[in-house]
Amino acid sequence: MASVLDSVDQRTKLVGENRLELLLFRLQRGSLFALNVFKIQEVQTMPKLTSMPQSHPHIIGVTHARGRTIPVIDLGAAIGLGPLQDRTNCNIIISEYNRTIQAFMVKSVDRIVNMNWEEIMPPPKGAGRSHYLTAITKLDDQLVEVIDVEKVLQEVSPYNTTVNPDVLDQELVSRAQGLEILAVDDSTVGLAQVRETVQQLGVKLISASDGAMALKMLKGWADKGIDVPKKLVMVITDAEMPEMDGYRLTREIRDDPRLKDLFVVLHTSLSGSFNEAMVEKVGCDGFLSKFEPDKLAITVQNRIKDYLDPNT
Known part of the structure; x- marks a missing residue:
């Protein structure tokens, strides 16, 4: 699956034309979820993990890739679907958000699709999983939900918004x-x-x-x-x-x-x-x-x- 991302550098031409590519995956049976390909560095089959004592409950361990130690987050649990029970043959998606590298455990990776941002709609207002979505779209008559990773990461490791007093004029x-x-x-x-x-x-x-x-x-x-x-x-x-x-x-x-x-x-x-x-x-x-x-x-x-x- 890592090879499916080998040409990511060639995809930059899509950006600026109101286009994007989404990596589709499943967290449980049924529903399709997505992340923007530009945020993704690599997709792997589930590696052996090292536990992290006293870490956030959604962090199931760490893996070693690309010369660094990377925390692995159970994405289904993080957005309220519950933890993935069967980790056999599942995948991790290694991604970069906000200058940090982390991996998300998913049940399976589906494919990459090329879309126009005009086809991507804001999520419906309401409770439940919508709180963890930035957008939704339809593909082959199936709903695809784009996850708000910034919200997930904020809950796992809260950001500090305090400006250093020395910076303030x-x-x-x-x-x-x-x-x-x-x-x-x-x-x-x-x-x-x-x-x-x-x-x-x-x-x-x-x-x-x-x-x-x-x-x-x-x-x-x-x-x-x-x-x-x-x-x-x-x-x-x-x-x-x-x-x-x-x-x-x-x-x-x-x-x-x-x-x-x-x-x-x-x-x-x-x-x-x-x-x-x-x-x-x-x-x-x-x-x-x-x-x-x-x-x-x-x-x-x-x-x-x-x-x-x-x-x-």
Whole structure:
């Protein structure tokens, strides 16, 4: 199965065209789940694991691969389906999220599919497993559920959103009170991380859960005669989102004369080197890896300085 990912580098051409590839897998019998191929480094049959005393209950052990020790998470248990009872012939998916490497144990890996983000819909509102989904889609009349890995990882190992006091420019913070930033992210955890960080800067956060929603919001303000680049200090957008990804959102902003001067930063868990190239391709003003509160705070403060004193 590892060979199915050998050409992942060639797939970068899909991104920026509002397209993605999903790795489909099963956690129990029946339902299909998915992760974006760009987050995945390797798929293996279940290796022998070393136990980790006093670890989170969803971490079933560690494996050794690519010269490092990697925790293995029972993904079914982590999203509320219960632990996988039969580990015979199951798989692990080694992935990179937010600068960390971890593996997810799944019952079986199905295949990779090429899709358009417009085919990927936000999950329905409600209780249950929807809390652990960022999106859903249909394939061959079967529902495919895209897992919110950021939420899973937040629960296994909570992120710290506190900005180092040495990073905060208190004079600037006092001047920033009431300024507005638009954050776009399909993960509730991702939005919460940004909100908790920028609130320490005195900034008000407006949020949208996907690029299509954000673009509708921006164009709606412009249609009312609002000078959107003056209204917003900046837009902070995730890359992967249902209906419209962050790359397509940036292109749409640049193509609208009323919005083109907005300051846009890509904020994503995808690999840095890849996104640095995409930033230039689609016209973003910057790129930040998730999740580093100090770096996010520095980027926002630098932008606030330029926003408040454009001629300095």
